[in-house]
Amino acid sequence: MAFTPATEKLIQALQALPGVGVRSAQRMALQLLEREPETGQRLSSALSDALTLVHKCPQCRTLTEDDLCGVCANPDRDASVICVVASDVDRAGIEMSAAFQGRYFVLHGVLSPIDGIGPETLGLVELVELARSGEVSEIMLALDDRLESEATVHFIKEQFKESGLTVTRVPFHQMKSGALDQADSRVIEQALTQKQTLGFEHD
């Protein structure tokens, strides 16, 4: 074994981060242990703080440090529209545009059976329950047009087939789920005005 047991464990733990292979993990671990213990200490506390303090809003699954997220806790927000986004980053982007007054629901992913991400992981049961609360009249899907996102749109739409709710979709032109915080606010505002109602095929 090239490294000490605790170093090997650290290398393995770092490899679990997205986009980090074995060589980068080695480089990170050695840099922290050889030259930057304070950086490592800071990361260790930041991780344990964030994991303790940050949780999903029980209503909309936005990451928050409060009981309810700021949007859900705000009585001035329009409770009749729920904007469904793939990620907290997308919610942040739409919030920054200030062009949406309703509430959110954050999936934290899209359907991807190969990665073990099914409807439960995305909180779709909670979404259907939330929509049944009575105040909600529209589910607005703000997902891009990649294959898995399309499958997710289709799946969610089917959940509301008999519900009497309107299901709409915001057109994503040159925008990607998970990157809406980088989109121009005017582009987001424009997309929101162009939402389309999704029809149900009745059998």
Add this chain to the structure above:
Amino acid sequence: MAFTPATEKLIQALQALPGVGVRSAQRMALQLLEREPETGQRLSSALSDALTLVHKCPQCRTLTEDDLCGVCANPDRDASVICVVASDVDRAGIEMSAAFQGRYFVLHGVLSPIDGIGPETLGLVELVELARSGEVSEIMLALDDRLESEATVHFIKEQFKESGLTVTRVPFHQMKSGALDQADSRVIEQALTQKQTLGFEHD
């Protein structure tokens, strides 16, 4: 602010890792908080364990969890030759070749004034002290031929000008400091047999 304060802190801490920019740090933080808290917890403990358990061997600066590293603690190793390497990875590569019976000294870097890495950071005072211990007759430099490594070789050689010790250098053909664990053991063995004695220009 797009994310909660603890999330922002975590993103900043992740950005301090080598090769991690703001987008990757965001992606890492959100993946941990949204879907993989156990991965985050494991990384947090692995970091704090490694930072507590792993330290530099007081004699040779190899990363170890023991009082002295395995090589320094082994009385059968030849105390007359010290192999100077840039990184723990290089020491590991040479150990794996089993072609060297002496001891090591790990610089954990090479001279790089622009990064604030000077002789003290590399432990060169300790190296000179170690070499003065009486048992040592040869300092064998196993560094590659990049600009900073050449400057480091030159600097170390100068430290031993009046010492009476032999300073040798192992030729690195197609090998790089920080990657010797990936070099073929026979190539390392070959390089060790071809070490050259560095002469001093007397003024």
